[in-house]
Amino acid sequence: MNNFNLNSAKRKKNERIFKYLCQLFTWMSLLILLVLIYHVSIQGLHYLNLDFLNNYPSRFPDKAGIKSALWGSTWLISLVFILSVPIGVASAIYLEEYEKKGRLARLIEINIANLAGVPSIVYGILGLTIFVRFFALDRSLIAGALTMSLLVLPVIIIAAREALRAVPQSIRHGAYALGATQWQTIYHHVLPASLPGILTGVILAMSRAIGETAPLIMIGALTYVAFIPESVMDPFSTLPIQIFNWASRPQAAFEEVAAAGIIVLLLVLLTMNATAVLIRNYAQRKYRW
Amino acid sequence: MNINKKSIISVLLNLSIAILVVSCGGNNEKSNTQSKLSGYVKVDGSSTVFPITEAVAEEFRKVHPKVRVTVGVSGTGGGFKKFVMGEIDINDASRPIKGKEIKKANENVIGFIELPIAFDGLSVVVNKYNNWTDYLTKEELHTIWKPGSTVKTWADVRPEWPEKEIKLYGPGTDSGTFDYFTEAINGKSQVCRSDFSKSEDDNVLVQGIAGDKYSLGFFGFAYYKENKDKLNIVPIDGGNGPVTPSEKTINNGTYQPLSRPIFIYVNPESIKKPEVKTFVEFYLENTKHLVSEVGYVALPDKVYELGLNRLNKGVTGSVFSGRNTVGVKIEDLFTK
Numbered sequence: 165m166n167n168f169n170l171n172s173a174k175r176k177k178n179e180r181i182f183k184y185l186c187q188l189f190t191w192m193s194l195l196i197l198l199v200l201i202y203h204v205s206i207q208g209l210h211y212l213n214l215d216f217l218n219n220y221p222s223r224f225p226d227k228a229g230i231k232s233a234l235w236g237s238t239w240l241i242s243l244v245f246i247l248s249v250p251i252g253v254a255s256a257i258y259l260e261e262y263e264k265k266g267r268l269a270r271l272i273e274i275n276i277a278n279l280a281g282v283p284s285i286v287y288g289i290l291g292l293t294i295f296v297r298f299f300a301l302d303r304s305l306i307a308g309a310l311t312m313s314l315l316v317l318p319v320i321i322i323a324a325r326e327a328l329r330a331v332p333q334s335i336r337h338g339a340y341a342l343g344a345t346q347w348q349t350i351y352h353h354v355l356p357a358s359l360p361g362i363l364t365g366v367i368l369a370m371s372r373a374i375g376e377t378a379p380l381i382m383i384g385a386l387t388y389v390a391f392i393p394e395s396v397m398d399p400f401s402t403l404p405i406q407i408f409n410w411a412s413r414p415q416a417a418f419e420e421v422a423a424a425g426i427i428v429l430l431l432v433l434l435t436m437n438a439t440a441v442l443i444r445n446y447a448q449r450k451y452r453w
Numbered sequence: 454m455n456i457n458k459k460s461i462i463s464v465l466l467n468l469s470i471a472i473l474v475v476s477c478g479g480n481n482e483k484s485n486t487q488s489k490l491s492g493y494v495k496v497d498g499s500s501t502v503f504p505i506t507e508a509v510a511e512e513f514r515k516v517h518p519k520v521r522v523t524v525g526v527s528g529t530g531g532g533f534k535k536f537v538m539g540e541i542d543i544n545d546a547s548r549p550i551k552g553k554e555i556k557k558a559n560e561n562v563i564g565f566i567e568l569p570i571a572f573d574g575l576s577v578v579v580n581k582y583n584n585w586t587d588y589l590t591k592e593e594l595h596t597i598w599k600p601g602s603t604v605k606t607w608a609d610v611r612p613e614w615p616e617k618e619i620k621l622y623g624p625g626t627d628s629g630t631f632d633y634f635t636e637a638i639n640g641k642s643q644v645c646r647s648d649f650s651k652s653e654d655d656n657v658l659v660q661g662i663a664g665d666k667y668s669l670g671f672f673g674f675a676y677y678k679e680n681k682d683k684l685n686i687v688p689i690d691g692g693n694g695p696v697t698p699s700e701k702t703i704n705n706g707t708y709q710p711l712s713r714p715i716f717i718y719v720n721p722e723s724i725k726k727p728e729v730k731t732f733v734e735f736y737l738e739n740t741k742h743l744v745s746e747v748g749y750v751a752l753p754d755k756v757y758e759l760g761l762n763r764l765n766k767g768v769t770g771s772v773f774s775g776r777n778t779v780g781v782k783i784e785d786l787f788t789k
Contacts, residue, residue: 223508223747303525303540381527384497384535388507388524390514399495399523409526412654413504414679414748419656 201430208423216424220390221406225417228410230425232389236305236400237374237432239393243309244316244373249366251313252320256362259321260328261350280318287315288382296383303384306396311379316369323365327358359447367440371433377404403429488517492728497525498532498545499629501673502715504747505571506545509736512743516735520728529629533718539563542723543733546716547573547629549773564769566719568733568760570740572750574674574703575634575711577687580666585614588688588695591710594638597621597669602646607667615667621649622658622670629715634671637710659683671711674698675748703750714752714773721767730764737761755784 169175211225219229263269291311301307331354339349380402387409389401403425410422496506503526510522527535529546536544537557550558550565558565577594579586585607593611597604597619607614624630626643636642652658655672662668663683677686677698688695691709702708717736723729737760741751762768 220511220514221507222511223504223743381525384525384527386523386525387503388510388522390510391521399493399521409500409503412500412656414655414673414676416679 204423204426204430207420208425208427211421211424212427217428221388225415225421228418228421230403230406230428232392233401233403233406233425234428234432235392236385236389237403237429239305239396239400240309240312240402241370241374241436243305243396244312245366245370247309248313248316248320248369252317252365252369253324253362255317256321256324256328257350257355260325261346261354276318276321280322284315284376285378285382287311288379290314291379291383302397303386303399304397305393305400307383308380308385308400308402309396311383312373312376315376315379316373319369319372320362320365323368324358324362327361327365328354330361331357356447356450360444363440363444363447367437370436370440374402374429374433374436375404377402377408380405403432488519490517490728490731491519492521492726494520494522494543494729494732495541496523496543496545496717497527497535497541498543499529499547499715500526501529501547501573501629502545502570502717504675505715505740505744505749506543506717506736508743508747509732509739512739513732513735517728517731520732522732528627530627536565536718536720537561537563539720539722542720542726542729544718546718548632548713549716550718550771552774555771555774564721565771566721566724566764566767566769567771567773568717568719568737568763569714569752569756569773570717570736570760571715571744571752572703572712573630573715574698574708574750575630575637575671575713576674576677576698577669577671577689577711578662578677578684579669579687580662581683581685582666583685586669586685586687588690590690591638591692594689598635598645599639600644600646617667620661620665620668621646622661622668623649623651624655624658624672625651625653628653630671630673633713634711637713673748674703674750678748700745700750704753712750715749716773719764721769724764724767733764734761737764753784759784 216229217234218231219227220232222228259269259272263272288311291307291314295301295307295310296303299307301310335353335357336349339353344352384399385405386399386401387405389399391398393400407422407425407429410418410425413419496510503524506524510524513520513522524545525532525541529544529548532541532544532546533550533554535541537554539561550567577589589610596602597610598621604610605618606616607619608616610619623634623645626645631645632642635645639645649670650658650661652661655676658670658672659676659680662670663680669687677684686697688697689708689711690696691711693707693709696702696708698708698711703712706712717733719729719733724733737757741754741757744751
């Protein structure tokens with residue numbers, strides 16, 4: 165240790181190498197995204213117009229549109245949001261705030277972590293057996309949304325628990341000291357303070373739900389639909405299914421139509437995430453400790 | 454502070470309600486009073502047949518705008534699973550129904566009307582710069598593709614061809630295309646060498662073969678037709694001299710043994726619903742004009758008439774199932 169030199173060139177060099185390495189990897193992932201967006205825009209932009217958004221699928225690339233898939237995805241994601249967020253957050257609150265830390269709690273915890281790693285197609289088979297056949301919901305939006313909710317619930321629960329755990333105990337203690345009940349403490353202090361973290365989980369979950377195809381095909385989501393769903397019992401198609409179908413067609417023009425579809429999917433995803441990020445930032449500014 | 458906390462949660466709530474309201478908002482379809490027919494026609498099945506059914510559904514909608522035709526793509530086998538449970542009206546099939554599937558249908562007391570709707574010619578293709586492959590015989594294809602094949606270079610096929618490694622491409626083993634090719638070339642479906650590049654997406658095969666001078670592969674004729682400039686097609690000698698697949702040679706049955714019929718299977722119970730019956734009739738009457746637009750080959754006119762006959766008489770059962778249809782003319786099967 166005698167030859168330890170605070171300002172040795174070697175230490176500084178290592179420091180720099182590490183920094184540049186991290187920088188390189190960050191830029192690399194960003195670059196890949198940029199290349200993807202560039203490529204897709206070059207291919208798809210000229211198909212992207214109001215007609216594209218307002219037309220039903222067609223065998224002619226020029227007439228093909230994404231209307232039914234766009235509406236199908238919007239319906240689906242709204243239903244998944246309504247179904248999964250309350251259940252997921254409530255479960256997380258129960259597990260984190262109320263549940264006594266015992267064997268049962270550990271068992272539930274392990275199960276939820278495992279569920280997050282189950283391949284999506286397994287949820288599709290489950291959805292087909294339970295929702296489509298047993299509950300006779302048929303190949304409807306609600307069957308798809310329930311299946312997707314099961315798929316994303318573990319993600320929401322895990323993220324929400326992490327967020328709740330990050331709220332300092334002193335906040336809870338402070339509330340109790342002033343005579344608040346546990347519910348008041350959670351509702352007025354813990355939940356708002358953990359909102360940013362919970363929202364991050366919700367963003368991840370919704371992004372996953374909007375991009376999944378395999379379980380939906382399993383439960384019977386469709387490829388050609390020429391109407392907009394009017395109730396939760398209606399059959400539907402979604403953006404990724406429509407895009408996949410176009411991309412696998414022999415006609416080269418459909419590849420460009422698929423690219424236009426990808427742009428729409430990206431825009432929907434970005435709008436969704438941007439909204440959540442805005443709310444998150446607002447919440448973050450409000451709560452600091 | 455209190456108001457702020459509440460407002461965050463109410464923003465969230467409002468957001469979800471807003472999304473719901475927006476998505477529930479109906480839209481004003483141009484209502485067409487030509488037809489009073491309404492209801493659902495549920496179709497599922499093969500991705501190979503999908504473009505044809507989509508084209509028919511698109512045209513059908515112009516005449517009967519209130520009938521909601523829905524088409525899924527869960528594969529021929531996946532579609533039959535739903536069909537034999539009575540969950541769909543029509544199954545798109547790129548191969549005849551199998552014995553197992555007929556048994557399942559019988560158990561559930563579900564019949565089926567079998568209707569051939571088009572030909573799909575499987576095309577064997579090589580790279581654009583392959584200038585030595587003038588044709589291949591059925592036997593040569595068998596030597597290349599049989600299980601445990603020792604063919605490693607082009608010279609192993611014919612001694613005068615280059616001694617370069619032959620790169621093989623083919624569709625995934627779940628596809629009806631793979632079933633038919635192996636049945637026609639190796640005598641039994643699914644029997645094949647396994648060391649070739651597989652993809653469920655035929656466009657990937659096109660890319661692979663287009664990028665490799667010493668490659669050989671097979672896929673549906675539609676994919677060759679759209680990529681003519683990137684690929685060379687190989688004439689096939691099925692015993693009567695080499696024949697290049699084209700709309701003419703596939704339609705008149707001279708391109709053998711690699712052209713196959715593709716089907717729709719209709720549940721006779723569904724035919725009792727006027728919207729389904731009208732749709733199937735429309736299908737048989739218009740397919741011949743629509744198939745070439747999506748890359749397939751029409752059947753001889755007579756076959757569509759025979760199909761309409763079967764439909765109107767409600768003839769159930771399969772004339773194709775369990776039979777080796779390779780090299781058989783469809784009219785002969787139907788008129789028997």
